[in-house]
Amino acid sequence: MKLQTATSLALVSVLEAAANPGRTVAAAEIAEKYGVSIHHLAKVLRELARAELVESARGVGGGYRFAGNAKRVTLMDVIERFEDISARSPDAGGAQPATDVGRALARVLAEIDEIARATFRSITIDTMLKLIAREAGARKLTAQPARQV
Amino acid sequence: MRLFDADQTSRSGGRKSAHPAVPARVRPAGSGDIGQVIALDAAVTGIEKADYWSEVFQRYGARGAKQRFFLVADAGGTIKGFVVGEVRDWEFGSPPCGWVFGINVRPDARLGGIGTQLLVAICDAFRRAGVTKVRTLLARENTLVLSFFRSQGMMAAPFIPLEMDL
Numbered sequence: 001m002k003l004q005t006a007t008s009l010a011l012v013s014v015l016e017a018a019a020n021p022g023r024t025v026a027a028a029e030i031a032e033k034y035g036v037s038i039h040h041l042a043k044v045l046r047e048l049a050r051a052e053l054v055e056s057a058r059g060v061g062g063g064y065r066f067a068g069n070a071k072r073v074t075l076m077d078v079i080e081r082f083e084d085i086s087a088r089s090p091d092a093g094g095a096q097p098a099t100d101v102g103r104a105l106a107r108v109l110a111e112i113d114e115i116a117r118a119t120f121r122s123i124t125i126d127t128m129l130k131l132i133a134r135e136a137g138a139r140k141l142t143a144q145p146a147r148q149v
Numbered sequence: 150m151r152l153f154d155a156d157q158t159s160r161s162g163g164r165k166s167a168h169p170a171v172p173a174r175v176r177p178a179g180s181g182d183i184g185q186v187i188a189l190d191a192a193v194t195g196i197e198k199a200d201y202w203s204e205v206f207q208r209y210g211a212r213g214a215k216q217r218f219f220l221v222a223d224a225g226g227t228i229k230g231f232v233v234g235e236v237r238d239w240e241f242g243s244p245p246c247g248w249v250f251g252i253n254v255r256p257d258a259r260l261g262g263i264g265t266q267l268l269v270a271i272c273d274a275f276r277r278a279g280v281t282k283v284r285t286l287l288a289r290e291n292t293l294v295l296s297f298f299r300s301q302g303m304m305a306a307p308f309i310p311l312e313m314d315l
Contacts, residue, residue, distance in 0.1 A: 114289060122295035
């Protein structure tokens with residue numbers, strides 16, 4: 001499954017903000033880190049604010065704070081604000097949906113999509129933060145120079 | 150409603166669980182616990198399965214069952230939750246692993262860490278039995294328990310569950 005750019009930006013924005021509870025994260029900081037247009041990111045952040053997933057802080061040091069409950073908000077809660085990944089249309093396989101081949105292909109693709117949706121529904125922001133911490137730990141471990149014997 | 154340890158609040162709320170941590174000791178199930186296990190399961194699932202749980206206890210709760218585990222979280226004689234699992238060997242060539250096929254916590258004891266205690270205890274038992282991997286299988290719609298296992302660090306396994314109508 002490929003997510004749209006705005007959806008991916010929304011996910012990283014929420015995770016960046018949730019990783020720093022109580023601290024505001026500047027949009028420019030996220031834009032630079034992920035190499036994306038700040039204008040595009042600003043639109044995404046406005047939508048996240050409307051969904052009460054982030055809140056903006058004005059003034060010097062302003063930016064965005066995570067406003068949700070990290071143990072409750074799932075990846076799906078963020079994704080569905082930006083795109084509809086509900087059941088794939090019958091012609092998504094590219095074949096004529098009215099044919100047996102088309103229907104069979106659509107059935108397999110729908111199966112794949114349902115697994116993806118179940119995965120997004122079951123992973124909370126808190127679980128993602130744990131996963132990110134694990135990745136960071138593993139990276140530090142591999143970056144350590146071998147100890148001299 | 151959210152099971153086990155995950156916080157149960159609105160999406161934007163920051164409220165912590167209303168339930169204080171429930172002091173409980175995890176121990177192997179005894180024959181005297183089965184009535185409470187049956188009642189707990191019936192309260193959660195809406196189906197009383199007395200024969201099933203009695204049989205599970207015979208197979209998994211019996212003393213001397215080296216690779217089968219039936220543990221309960223006991224708080225002053227009240228069973229707050231239970232977990233059942235076993236070590237499964239070489240299924241389709243897969244090296245032995247721990248397998249959890251049942252976990253439940255009383256609704257009034259949720260959000261207090263009981264689920265985590267039970268999972269940690271059965272994982273310790275699996276390690277002592279010599280395995281280094283734990284697996285489980287859940288319905289895709291069971292978001293509640295899927296989220297719990299995810300929060301404990303479980304990831305998708307390299308298997309695909311299959312079925313067909315008979």
